[in-house]
Amino acid sequence: SQQGEEDPQALSIQEGENATMNCSYKTSINNLQWYRQNSGRGLVHLILIRSNEREKHSGRLRVTLDTSKKSSSLLITASRAADTASYFCATKETSGSRLTFGEGTQLTVNP
Amino acid sequence: DAGVIQSPRHEVTEMGQEVTLRCKPISGHDYLFWYRQTMMRGLELLIYFNNNVPIDDSGMPEDRFSAKMPNASFSTLKIQPSEPRDSAVYFCASTVGAHNEQFFGPGTRLTVL
Numbered sequence: 455s456q457q458g459e460e461d462p463q464a465l466s467i468q469e470g471e472n473a474t475m476n477c478s479y480k481t482s483i484n485n486l487q488w489y490r491q492n493s494g495r496g497l498v499h500l501i502l503i504r505s506n507e508r509e510k511h512s513g514r515l516r517v518t519l520d521t522s523k524k525s526s527s528l529l530i531t532a533s534r535a536a537d538t539a540s541y542f543c544a545t546k547e548t549s550g551s552r553l554t555f556g557e558g559t560q561l562t563v564n565p
Numbered sequence: 566d567a568g569v570i571q572s573p574r575h576e577v578t579e580m581g582q583e584v585t586l587r588c589k590p591i592s593g594h595d596y597l598f599w600y601r602q603t604m605m606r607g608l609e610l611l612i613y614f615n616n617n618v619p620i621d622d623s624g625m626p627e628d629r630f631s632a633k634m635p636n637a638s639f640s641t642l643k644i645q646p647s648e649p650r651d652s653a654v655y656f657c658a659s660t661v662g663a664h665n666e667q668f669f670g671p672g673t674r675l676t677v678l
Contacts (some may be wrong), residue, residue, distance in 0.1 A: 484664050496569075496656055496669035497608075542608065551596055551663040552621060555608040 459556050460543060466562040473530040475559040477543030478523075484546045486519055486526050487553065491540045500528075500541075505548075535565045569670035571657050577676045583645040586673045589638055590659030598667060599632055599642050600656040608656075614640065615663075647677045 461476045477486070485504045489497040503510045503519045503526065510517045516529040530537055540560050544553040570589040578584055590597045598613040612622040617634045625632070629648070634640040644651055654674050658667040 487666055489669075496671045497658075497667075499666035499668070502666050546664055550621065551613060551615065552610050553598075553667060554610070557607045 460541070460559045462559060463557070464560045464562070466564065467533055469533060469535055469563055469565050471533055471563075473533050473537070473561055473563070475528045475541050475543075475561070477526045477528070477556055479526075479543075479545045480524065481545070482548050483521075484548045486517075487544045487546065488515075488517060488526075488528050489542045489544060489555075491542065491558070493539075497542065530561075533561075533563045535563050537561060537563045569657055569659055569668055571655075571670035571673050573673060574671060575674045575676075577678065578647055579678050580648055581646045582677075583643065584647045584651075584675060584677075586642040586655050586657075586675070588640045588642070588657030588670060590640070590657070591668055592638065594659035594661050594668070595637075596660045596663070596667075597634060597640050598658040598660075599640070600658065601653045602656060602672075603653045611642070644675075647675075649677045651675060652677050 459478050467473055483505055485502050487502045488500045490500050491497045501512050501515055501517050503517050514531045519526045540558040542555050542558045544555045546553055572587045595616050599611040600608050602608045611624045612632045614634045632642045654672045656669050656672045658669045660667045
């Protein structure tokens with residue numbers, strides 16, 4: 455079964471609004487990563503947050519991690535039509551090298 | 566660097582045929598991963614290599630699937646014989662170290678008729 459579960463499955467907003475996506479997971483992790491996938495393309499890494507970090511920023515992206523609740527959120531501020539894509543969280547467990555991906559959130563930003 | 570390179574980008578074949586997907590990781594990366602993505606099952610890890618050695622192949626669906634990494638710059642994923650349910654997008658990804666972000670190739674869209 456998938457380690458990460460994203461919520462919501464789909465999100466539609468207007469350009470300029472903020473978008474928040476959530477991810478829950480089940481096991482202990484070394485880090486949690488967020489990826490973006492445009493239609494028909496490969497995944498692109500956005501941001502990595504380690505288990506001892508609570509918040510991280512990168513440009514218009516803000517990621518939080520709550521290890522006690524086993525959850526993470528990705529906030530995209532001042533969204534643009536070009537942000538339209540699927541967003542996946544992926545968890546890296548403490549042992550081994552595999553990433554386990556969630557089912558993704560389909561974000562649509564309307565111009 | 567050109568990034569992770571996969572070939573072919575699209576493959577259409579008939580049931581029963583052998584399919585070989587190819588991947589060139591980013592130079593210097595010591596981990597290589599093969600994933601499969603479908604609408605029904607999402608993104609699944611099939612197998613990964615470290616320094617050309619297969620480490621975890623528990624995601625390989627059945628004996629019809631095999632993967633090799635003869636050197637640090639090349640890997641193949643082979644399906645023999647192919648079946649319609651193998652239709653999916655297959656991604657290759659590479660990274661440095663066990664805990665870092667992965668770099669994905671553009672994928673191979675496989676259609677088995």
